[in-house]
Amino acid sequence: MSVTVVGSVALDTVDTPSGENIEGLGGAATFFSLAAANYTDVNLVGVIGTDFPKEHIDLLASKGINLEGLEQVEGKTFRWKGHYHDDLNVRDTLETHLNVFEHFEPKLPQVAQDAPYLFCGNAHPAIQMMTLEQSNHKFVALDTMNLWIDIAHDELTDILKKIDCLIINDEEVIQLTQDHNLIRATRKIQEMGPKIICTKKGEHGCLLFHGDQIFSAPAYPMMEVVDPTGAGDSFAGGFMGYIAQQDDTSFNTLKKAVIHGSAVASHLCSQFGPDGLTKINKDDIEARVQEFAELVKF
Ligand code: AMP
Numbered sequence: 001m002s003v004t005v006v007g008s009v010a011l012d013t014v015d016t017p018s019g020e021n022i023e024g025l026g027g028a029a030t031f032f033s034l035a036a037a038n039y040t041d042v043n044l045v046g047v048i049g050t051d052f053p054k055e056h057i058d059l060l061a062s063k064g065i066n067l068e069g070l071e072q073v074e075g076k077t078f079r080w081k082g083h084y085h086d087d088l089n090v091r092d093t094l095e096t097h098l099n100v101f102e103h104f105e106p107k108l109p110q111v112a113q114d115a116p117y118l119f120c121g122n123a124h125p126a127i128q129m130m131t132l133e134q135s136n137h138k139f140v141a142l143d144t145m146n147l148w149i150d151i152a153h154d155e156l157t158d159i160l161k162k163i164d165c166l167i168i169n170d171e172e173v174i175q176l177t178q179d180h181n182l183i184r185a186t187r188k189i190q191e192m193g194p195k196i197i198c199t200k201k202g203e204h205g206c207l208l209f210h211g212d213q214i215f216s217a218p219a220y221p222m223m224e225v226v227d228p229t230g231a232g233d234s235f236a237g238g239f240m241g242y243i244a245q246q247d248d249t250s251f252n253t254l255k256k257a258v259i260h261g262s263a264v265a266s267h268l269c270s271q272f273g274p275d276g277l278t279k280i281n282k283d284d285i286e287a288r289v290q291e292f293a294e295l296v297k298f
Helices: 028-034 054-062 127-135 146-151 153-162 170-177 182-192 232-247 251-268 282-296
Strands: 004-008 010-016 019-027 042-048 066-072 080-085 091-097 115-118 139-143 165-169 194-202 207-210 213-219
Touching: 004 028, 004 127, 010 232, 010 282, 019 028, 028 042, 028 054, 028 232, 028 251, 054 066, 115 127, 115 232, 127 153, 127 170, 139 153, 139 232, 146 153, 146 170, 165 170, 165 232, 170 182, 170 194, 194 232, 194 251, 207 251, 213 251, 232 251, 251 282
Parallel strands: 004 042, 004 115, 010 080, 042 066, 115 139, 139 165, 165 194
Antiparallel strands: 010 019, 080 091, 194 207, 207 213
């Protein structure tokens, strides 16, 4: 089954303890698509400016990603600049230039509307709602961030009522509920709408809540993380890609989906920008999934 993603396509400038990457290919929808394309057909819906390098479009197309919904409009592409501390869990956003993303109104082509699986990438909840209203999905997952919890709290609360799955960071769970106990806080979000929640804890892994059940997955132990930008979106891409491929949302399948998401995200972090994803194949992912299986077996 196919999956549609709606979100940012960006040019990212980052510096990490390993070096820097200037105006590399980035954006939530980009990382999601490159990860999910390992599993199933992907429709990318987003917007770019006239300055967006053709080589990036060619790369996405070469991975079989359907770009019918990637609009190119007059103006500059969304740009984001980030600085990572020695502790790579700590990141400062130095610059955000929304540019053409500021007035983005997603228009889903028919094939994207009809995809059974939908991922609303991090964006203003109003954009996410516009997406939902056009889609004929049977399962939808959503990402958000601290900014929207702060400035668009009511719109976010409205959309939470309409989704199946929320993929969110531990800090955002606490911010949204004002409860510092992660388990209790996630349960409170389930009461707001989504019955399935992936609470990401960075290098400490991820908790999957599926109704009353909980699954805990580690992150892959890495000696060197080069660039974690897009790890969350790649996780979501591996997670949703696997679910769409299996066409099943049972607890058992979702547990495996969490491991696939974690495996794909670990590959991403090993290089700058999307290189860690573009230079691997399905066998590399499967090998890492097996390493995960060994890691948690006792
Ligand atoms: P992550 O590391 O998973 O949080 O995702 C980082 C990606 O999100 C980068 O490629 C950025 O271009 C993109 N990004 C950063 N800020 C925003 C924003 N306000 N809206 C949409 N995408 C963003």
